[in-house]
Amino acid sequence: MLAIGTMVFALSAGAQVQTKTNVREGQSSQAVRVDRGEILTVEGNDLIVRMEDGSIRHFENIPESAAVTVDGKQLGIHDLKPGMKLQRTITTTTTPQIVTTVQTVTGKVWYVNPPLSVILTLENGTNQTFKIPKDQKFNVNGQTVDAFGLKKGMMVTATKIVEAPVSVISQRKSVSGTMPPPPPAPPADTPLLIAEGEPTAAPASTEPPAAGSVGSESPTVPEKTNPTTRSYLPYIGLGILLVIIALVATKFARGKSRT
Helix, strand or coil: CCCCCEEEEEECCCCEEEEEECCCCCCEEEEEEEEEEEEEEEECCCEEECCCCCCCEECCCCCCCEEEECCCECHHHHHCCCCCCCEEEEEEEEEEEEEEEEEEEEEEEEEEECEEEEEEEEECCCEEEEEEECCCCEEEEEECCCHHHHHCCEEEEEEEEEEEEEEEEEEEEEEEEECCCCCCCCCCCCCCCCCCCCCCCCCCCCCCCCCCCCCCCCCCCCCCCCHHHHHHHHHHHHHHHHHHHHHHEEEHHHHHHHH
C-alpha cells in the first residue's frame, strides 16, 4: 500500500472486489445549552412558553412519550399546567472520526493504457476498468514498476485506500420543571370587624294612607326613649316637686306676714 487514494498492485491469486472500513475516533467535545421559560398555555399537545428573554415560543405536536421531571416524578404533556417553570438542557457531543476505506480487487491484466487506466478480468469473467493514480508504482514479482511495466496476462491485486475525516454529532435532551407557587395566604394580623351595641330597628313607614280608604289610620310608632334619659326621670320629677313645695311655702309665709 502506498499513499491515500492510490492503487497498489502485487502478484497474487484472488477473488472479487472486497471493501473493508476502519474507523478511528478522536477526542470528543461537548456543548451544553440551557433554555428556561414559564408555561402560558397548554392546548392539547401544543405548548406556549414565555422564554427567559421575554420571547414567546410555540412548541407544536409534542409527542406523548415526552416527559418532564417535576419533584422526582415524570409528567407528560397533559400533566403540565400554566405557571409551571420549565428548564430544557441540550447536550451536544461531537466526535471526530477518521474513516479508512480499503477496496481490494484481484484480476488478470486484459488491457493497459499507461499511465491512465488498466482493464482487469475478474474471477467471474467480467472486465472492469480502473483508473491509475498519478505517480502510481506497482510491485510485480518483487520488482517496483510503473504503469508502463504492466503487461497483458499478469495476475495482479489492486488495492485502493481512502481516508476521510467526518464528525459524528449526537444530542441528548432533558426537561425538568417546578410547580407554580401556591396563592399567598392572608396576613395573620388582619383585623376583624366586630359589631357593638344593640341592633337598630328598621324605621317605620311614613307613607300616608291610600286615597278613598275608610277608617285607615297611620300606625303609631312608639317614641324611643334613650335608656340614659329614662334612668334620670324619677330624679327630675322629685326636683320639680321640691320646687313647687318651696314656691307654695314662700307664698304662704308672705301672706302670713301681711296679716
